[in-house]
Amino acid sequence: MSALEKTLDNKSARRERPWKALGKGPRARFAAFREEKPHLFLLALMMLVPLFMINPTTWAVLTISGLAMGAMVFLMASGMTLTFGLMNVLNLAHGAFISLGAFAGATVLTVWLNGYSGDSSLLVNLVAILPALGFALAVAGLVGLLFERLVIKPVYGDHLKQILVTVGGSIILLELIQVIWGPNEIPVPRPDALRGAFIVSDAIPLIGGIALEKYRLIAVLLGLAVYGLMTWVIDRTRVGVLIRAGVEDREMVEVHGYRIRLLFLGVFVAGSALAGLGGAMWAMYREIITAHMGDELMISVIVVIILGGLGSIKGCFYGAILVGLINLYVGFLEPRLAAVATVGLMVGVLMWRPQGLIPVIKV
Amino acid sequence: MSDAILTLSGVSADIDQYHILHGVDLEVPAGELTVLLGRNGAGKSTTLRTIMGLTTVTAGEVRFRGEPITGQPTPRIARQGIAFVPESMGIFSMLTVRENMVLAAVSGRMDEQRLNWIFDLFPPIKKFWDRPAGNLSGGQKQMLAIARAVIEPRELLLVDEPTKGLAPAIINDLADAFEQLKSQNVSILLVEQNFNFSRRLGQSVAVMSDGKIVHRGSMADLADNEEQQHELLGLGLGEHQ
Numbered sequence: 001m002s003a004l005e006k007t008l009d010n011k012s013a014r015r016e017r018p019w020k021a022l023g024k025g026p027r028a029r030f031a032a033f034r035e036e037k038p039h040l041f042l043l044a045l046m047m048l049v050p051l052f053m054i055n056p057t058t059w060a061v062l063t064i065s066g067l068a069m070g071a072m073v074f075l076m077a078s079g080m081t082l083t084f085g086l087m088n089v090l091n092l093a094h095g096a097f098i099s100l101g102a103f104a105g106a107t108v109l110t111v112w113l114n115g116y117s118g119d120s121s122l123l124v125n126l127v128a129i130l131p132a133l134g135f136a137l138a139v140a141g142l143v144g145l146l147f148e149r150l151v152i153k154p155v156y157g158d159h160l161k162q163i164l165v166t167v168g169g170s171i172i173l174l175e176l177i178q179v180i181w182g183p184n185e186i187p188v189p190r191p192d193a194l195r196g197a198f199i200v201s202d203a204i205p206l207i208g209g210i211a212l213e214k215y216r217l218i219a220v221l222l223g224l225a226v227y228g229l230m231t232w233v234i235d236r237t238r239v240g241v242l243i244r245a246g247v248e249d250r251e252m253v254e255v256h257g258y259r260i261r262l263l264f265l266g267v268f269v270a271g272s273a274l275a276g277l278g279g280a281m282w283a284m285y286r287e288i289i290t291a292h293m294g295d296e297l298m299i300s301v302i303v304v305i306i307l308g309g310l311g312s313i314k315g316c317f318y319g320a321i322l323v324g325l326i327n328l329y330v331g332f333l334e335p336r337l338a339a340v341a342t343v344g345l346m347v348g349v350l351m352w353r354p355q356g357l358i359p360v361i362k363v
Numbered sequence: 364m365s366d367a368i369l370t371l372s373g374v375s376a377d378i379d380q381y382h383i384l385h386g387v388d389l390e391v392p393a394g395e396l397t398v399l400l401g402r403n404g405a406g407k408s409t410t411l412r413t414i415m416g417l418t419t420v421t422a423g424e425v426r427f428r429g430e431p432i433t434g435q436p437t438p439r440i441a442r443q444g445i446a447f448v449p450e451s452m453g454i455f456s457m458l459t460v461r462e463n464m465v466l467a468a469v470s471g472r473m474d475e476q477r478l479n480w481i482f483d484l485f486p487p488i489k490k491f492w493d494r495p496a497g498n499l500s501g502g503q504k505q506m507l508a509i510a511r512a513v514i515e516p517r518e519l520l521l522v523d524e525p526t527k528g529l530a531p532a533i534i535n536d537l538a539d540a541f542e543q544l545k546s547q548n549v550s551i552l553l554v555e556q557n558f559n560f561s562r563r564l565g566q567s568v569a570v571m572s573d574g575k576i577v578h579r580g581s582m583a584d585l586a587d588n589e590e591q592q593h594e595l596l597g598l599g600l601g602e603h604q
Contacts, residue, residue, distance in 0.1 A: 238471065241462045245455045252453035255415060256511075257441035257469045360457070 039308075039318035039357045042349070046322055050329040060200075060207040062328045068216030070324025071223020072285060075278030076297060077304040078230060078316050079271025085311015085360055086247050087264045089152055090162045093170035094275055094301065095294030100143060100173065101136035101276025102283035102293060103181050106188045108132035109284070122193035129191055133280050140276020141269045143173070148268040156264075170295075177291040185290050188283045190215060219281055226274070227317045234313055243267065247311050247360055300327075303342055307349040309356030318357060368393040368519055368550045369414065373423035375574075376413045383409045385574040386423060391519065394548040396541065398561040398582060401571035402597060407554040408450055410571070411521045414552075415447045416440045427519070442469065446512035450523040450554075454504045456497025460488060463496050467511035474515075481510045484540050502533035509540060513549070520544070520551045526560050538563055558596070562586045570595045 034041045051059055080094045109117045109132045116128035151169040155161040197211035234240035242263055246253050250260050275294075282297070283289045304323050308315030323342055330341035349357060367390040376384040384406050391397045401407050412418045414425055416437040425433045432440050441447070455463050464473060482489040485506035491499060496507060505525055512520055526534045534557070541564050544551065555561040561568070565582035578585075578595050585591060 238465065241458060241466050244458060244462075245466055248455050248457055249453060251417065251437075252449075252455070253466075254437040255417075255441055255447050255449075255453065256467055257438045259436070259438045 038353060039315065042322060042357065043318060043325075046325050046329075050333075053333060054329070056206040057210050058332070061210055061212070062332055063325065064212050064220070065216055066325035066328035067321060068213075068219040068223075068285075068324070069327060070321035071219045072278055072281050073297070073300050073304055073323055074223050074317050074320035075226055075281060076275050077278075077301040077308075077320055078226070078313060079274035080301055081305040081308065081311060081313065081316040082243070082267050083271040084305060086243055086267050087152075087156070088159075089156070089264075089268070090159055090166065091152065091268075091271075092163060092166040092298075093147065093151075093173060094271075095296075095298040096170045096173035096177075097140045097144060097272045097275035098279035098282070098294030098297055098301075099177055099289070099291055100294075101140045101279030102188075102289045103177055103186070103279075103291075104139035104276065105132040105136035105280030106186055106283050106289055107181075108135045109191070110186070110188060117189070117191040120192045125191035125193040129194075129284075133277055136276040136280035137273045138276075140279070141273030144269045144272025144275075145265070147173075147272070148265055152268065174291045174295075181291070183291070185288050188287050188289055190284050190287055194218060194284065215285060219285065222281065223317075223320075226277075227313070230313050239263075239266075244360075299339075300342060303346045307346045307356055309359035311360035312356070312358045315356055315358035315360070366393050367391060368428060369552065370426045371410070371414070371423065372426070374410075374413060374420055374425060375422040376409060376418045377421050378409065378418060383418070383574055384413060387413075387571075387574070387576055389569055389576055389579075391550055391552045392567060393550050395566040396545050396551040396553060396564050397567045397569065398565035399552060399554045399569050399571060400556075400558070400561060400596060403556075405571040406574040407571050408523050409574075411447060411449075411523050411552070411554060414440075414521060415445065444516075444518035446517040446520050448508045448512050448520070448522045448525065450527065452504050452508040454496045454499070454507055456495065458496055459493050460491050460496050460499070460507060461493055463507060463511055464488075464514055467514045470515060477514065477516075481514065484543060485510050485536075502529050502536075505529060505533075505537065506540075509537070513544065518550060520549060521554075522551065523554045524556060525553070526555065526557045534560060558592070 047063065050062070054062065076094075076098050079097075080091065083089050083091050083094070109128055113128035113131060116124050117132075119125060147169060151165050152162070155165050194215045197213045198217070200207050200210050200212060202208040232240075234243060242253060242258060246260055246263055253260050253263070279294060282293070286293075300323055304319040305316055306319075307322070308317070308319030322345060326341045326345050327338050331338035353359075369389075369391040371387050371389040374384055374387040374389075375382065387406070387410055389399075389410070399407050399410065409418055413420055414432075416432070416435055416439075420433050423433075424431055427440075427443060427445065432443065455466070458466070464478075487499070487503045487506055488510050491503065496504065499507060509522065509525065512522070525537055529537070538560060541551070541553075545564070545566075553561070553564065562582060562585075568578070568580060568582040568585050569576050570578040570585075572595070578591075585595075
């Protein structure tokens with residue numbers, strides 16, 4: 001690197017990273033960590049502060065539960081952040097796809113393969129669980145395909161119309177769910193092997209002897225797996241490069257010979273399918289579903305994609321985890337404030353970083 | 364003059380309620396570098412965008428290799444062998460230089476020999492291969508934009524004001540790169556304001572004014588005729604740098 005390039009590099013680094021002026025001491029390192037890894041900083045803060053107010057055993061249980069809730073919210077929100085980030089489409093019917101996935105999954109578990117989900121063997125349970133999740137993915141994805149063609153396609157580029165038609169589309173989907181599955185709540189008994197808890201060995205300090213619910217651990221693992229898969233696709237594959245390029249400049253993607261509309265369609269279908277998967281997981285978590293469950297979850301979903309940074313998978317993941325944790329911690333300390341805390345977290349993050357934790361697109 | 368690879372016949376185009384092109388007639392000879400000159404707002408960039416299908420043609424016809432491409436979607440036009448480097452360069456700043464190149468190689472893989480040729484042509488591409496393209500300087504971004512356009516063999520390059528805002532030394536490097544592309548018989552339609560750059564590279568020239576072609580001929584003839592330059596471009600050669 002030439003001397004001129006080095007000087008320019010240093011100048012631009014100082015302009016973009018003002019904390020460099022603090023030198024190399026611990027204060028500077030802390031400031032750098034806070035500004036360069038805001039998601040990790042906030043996560044650490046979120047997990048450490050409650051430790052001073054809650055005993056470690058309860059804290060561990062709440063943390064696992066928060067991570068599980070965050071993982072399920074991530075499954076539901078990741079599709080919407082992609083849809084919004086890449087396609088600039090405000091799909092307020094996303095909640096309906098969550099409900100649809102829940103009902104599709106519940107049908108497999110409670111009707112078609114009921115016998116398998118009631119068995120005490122995990123392997124036999126999987127015969128019902130995997131098709132249930134797969135069916136939820138497929139139904140939500142397929143309806144997403146039709147929804148994009150019929151409802152979204154005519155209103156690309158117009159947010160006001162998108163809000164109107166997707167709210168209308170959401171109402172139609174919810175009515176259709178009620179026509180097919182009826183207007184009442186449906187119980188979704190969790191498969192037997194996923195009931196109960198693991199007891200942590202007493203040998204482990206602080207958390208020894210606590211019960212960790214099996215289903216929550218599985219939700220965390222599934223959330224991590226989906227996050228890993230999505231990160232791999234976005235960061236390492238050609239499709240991911242196209243998606244990231246499309247977020248930045250759609251016209252130039254077309255100029256290079258790619259049909260961005262086809263990419264949009266694929267992303268919308270994937271986003272809807274993920275919403276369906278999240279819905280099916282949520283159904284087994286809550287063990288009771290209603291047509292409006294998706295709408296109720298939309299507040300958390302919207303908070304997650306805003307605080308994570310629009311269009312960012314990583315931001316969405318950390319945003320979901322933060323929302324899950326704050327819900328559980330505050331819900332334990334002061335239950336009446338749990339919902340307020342979620343929105344308060346979003347407001348606080350936006351005051352600190354108006355573009356969200358890890359923004360991908362400029363707002 | 365060789366056969367035309369691109370022909371525009373009476374092409375008109377609108378942007379919103381504004382009529383920008385009013386019956387453009389233009390031929391780009393195969394294997395030559397044609398320069399499209401004109402004052403600001405003459406319609407040069409819109410002409411390139413219209414060829415790429417980014418602006419809707421309201422009248423007339425665009426033909427590429429004799430086949431009509433009017434009204435075709437942009438990706439289909441691009442896949443026929445036309446590359447476009449817009450004035451804004453269109454760099455994906457959040458992607459690395461490598462990812463920008465990967466995306467431009469529509470066939471899915473980059474030919475190693477061609478990539479080495481590009482590295483020789485534009486050394487910064489190799490140097491900053493795994494850096495975010497957004498960190499490149501203006502000149503380096505322009506090199507990347509052109510490198511993307513030629514990562515696969517194209518029959519026609521449309522390049523919009525590649526020298527805009529660049530230092531003279533970098534303009535010189537770009538001119539050398541265009542000379543190399545010319546030697547490979549790539550047809551190029553270059554929109555420029557820098558007359559010296561255009562004069563060095565151009566074989567044929569067209570001048571636009573108010574959305575129409577008002578002059579067509581050889582670049583050598585225009586370069587020798589200061590009176591015509593003044594009449595068509597509004598400035599003498601000495602002033603039009």
